[in-house]
Amino acid sequence: MQAEPQRLSAAVGAMGTPRERPSIWSRLDAASPSVLLMPTVVIVLALSIFPLIVSLYLSLSRFQFVRGGFQITFIGFRNYEKLLFGSEQRHFLGRIAAIEPIWWLPLALLGGYMAYLLFRYVTSPRRRIFGLVMRLLTLVITGGAALLIAATLSGTGLPGTLVVTLIFVFGSVALQYGIGLGLALLLTQNIAGKRFFRIIFLLPMMITPVGIGFLFRMLTNTTQGPLGPIWIAFGQADFSWVESASSARLAVIIGDVWQWTPFMFIILLAALEGVSRETIEAGLVDGANRFQLFRFIVLPEIVPVSTTVILIRLIETFKIVDMPNILTGGGPGTATESLTLHAYNSWRALDLGQSSAIAYLLLFTVTFVAMVFVNFVRKRIIQAFS
């Protein structure tokens, strides 16, 4: 409080005598924002930007131990080439098969819808060259991804780590949202023990992912696990979660859903509790039933929060590694190997170039999905439900 009159008088003095050099106090005052921000900027640069640049360089290099130390050799895009077109293609992208008829309709619908959106943009008065390029790019990448998913999940096809990650992301987040919203709706009702359940539902989120991985590893061990006798009692002594690719993926998704549904739950609960009571009561007076109340009053109010929380979980789930690593080691085969686990497997054999290349392709995928979600999906969902 003492400094303020001094600063003001200095400023007034400076106005009265323009050629007078500014005082030390005013110069310090002017520099203070930069000085105060500097440590943060340096830390961010050191911990985030610098590793990002180094890992980009590593993704274009080969790392090798040589006598007396190590050597990093620049090899251009060879690591990316290996993943997309070379020896790692089947691992990364998967094995392509002829697309089965069951996929034709969804692919045609997706293609048609995207073409319609593009046509609408081209014919709209607000069209721009940049916007058109971005939309075309989105169409090509989304279409390519859809074709890849259909081709690797058809017949003799096998999904690579990219498609496996997409299965985890969309399967897991959809279940988390559905269950989280259901639990949140339940706890907005007048039921006994609300506070108790609120804490219980949050517990899985407090446990370390590695701990949950081991917990599910024990639970899914049908020969020696604690649930073994139950499986035997139900005549399923020879059942195994990891016998087939789909059940192994399901086990990983169940573990992830168990851990992260509480995150969805707590945020959606807060959103539901923020819905105006007056509007709901007005709806009741107008004769709306429970579904109508939810669809036309509650849902529009929680849609912005819902899309935000879905986006956060989408980005986080792309990085899934603990659960498949501990539960299945990425197996059987590569059925549960996520992109992060793929990168981690390369990294632990010190193939830093390939590991960094996978990490960059993951970064690109996450950024693309997040951008599409924010610019196309989120906006349309909010418009549709508002």
Add this chain to the structure above:
Amino acid sequence: MKKQHLILFLTVLVAVFATSAVFAQDQYAGVTIDVLTFTGPQIAEPLQRHAPAFAAMTGATINVVTVPFADLYQSILTDQATGTNSYEAFVFAPQWMGDYIVPGYLENLSPFVEADEALAWEDVGQFFREFSSTYEGSVYTIPLDGDFHMVYYRIDVLEQLGLEPPRTWDEYLAIAEAANGQDMNGDGVGDYGSCIAKKRAEQGYWFISSIASGFIQTQGTSQGGFFDSETLQPLVNNPGFIRALEIYKATNAFGPADELNIGVGDTRGLWVAGRCALTLDWGDIGSLAVSEGSMVNGLTGAVILPGSTEVLDRATNTLVPCDETTCPFAIDGVNHAPFAAFGGWSGGVSAAADPLVKEAAYAYLSYVSQPAQSNIDVTIGATGFNPYRISQFEDLQPWLDGGFTQEAAENYLGAINASLSSPNMMLDLRVPQNARYQQVVLDEVISRYLADELTAAEAAAEIEMRWNEISDELGRDAQLAVYQATLGIQGGN
């Protein structure tokens, strides 16, 4: 107190008094040694257990730090390459040593070994002194363990079936099929004909080499079983390796439903619970079978790795029958190539440590390896240490004190000795970055094959293509030179 624990306690007590004469009191007072190894309880257990006695004698503090097996290789490398130097000693797979020695991360221990009588260096089996410890003529690690794959069988189950222990892999499959579904531990539930740890990213990838060795290596240890010793062409895309793949997959039918997701810890648990008729493992099963709570004490037999009556002719890339020329080391017409998988846990010292710390770290590794400690440790299943000293094969008393019967000890040590003394023993891979060949490519492709993602022919072709890619990337000539140098080592005690 149980007899085994009492003997262990007394032995430790005697060892403390005996070795205290060697170490000056508080010679390393104030020195802290951080030892990095893999998550136990095996291997880490004896390192932790011996620490207090060593501390009492020398004043040094021992901290044993553990990481999962799959992370150990790079944890050592990154600690040293980044100059973090958090650890003064490492206990690891000796096949990785080249990657640590070439950049200069491991201390040359030859001067220490030469001046260390208590270590009884000549008592260590020649194979372990060479393969597990020596690189380009100098000693870099101290052997703490001896590793071979063997087949274990249930004596009572085979007697009941009227079958002999398997000599070939076809016999292994026949026994597994006959025993599968029988109740072997009296709990009223059908048990398994064969239990093999096949989980990805664990130790499973070694087992395919154990099956393939008998088909691929025929002309002695120096022939090598991973690559052609003249061209470094991988020995995988051939009828021998493909047959091994088929056998490996065929064992799935006689194992637990989740066999593709179980590690050696799980299969060992199943074995001591009496749930398997056959298993393929390192020496640990022998001592675990006599441990407390085991249901197979006195019922566990061990035998050298089964082999084949048909072997790979490398010139024509076809399988040919065994005869005097094609299988000069065959036993009763069966070519055995016991696989020295892993080679045995060994301890090295960081070159970046201070001289006194290096000395103390070496002293601790030597202390754990000395006969007074190791000859007891190898008889205890929980240690994960298997015999590697000549005295451990010659003196049966520690084994008898450890709970073995005379017959069981002779059977167990006989199987290891048969492997160790075989002139056709197959060495594990010790070329630079062998983790990429085995831990990444072999592990992943075998896992995909077992999960029906690939056919046997596709799996063999993919391993060949990717191993060649790694060799070309790292320099084929340099890799070949190291491979040839490794094969110059001969087996035998």
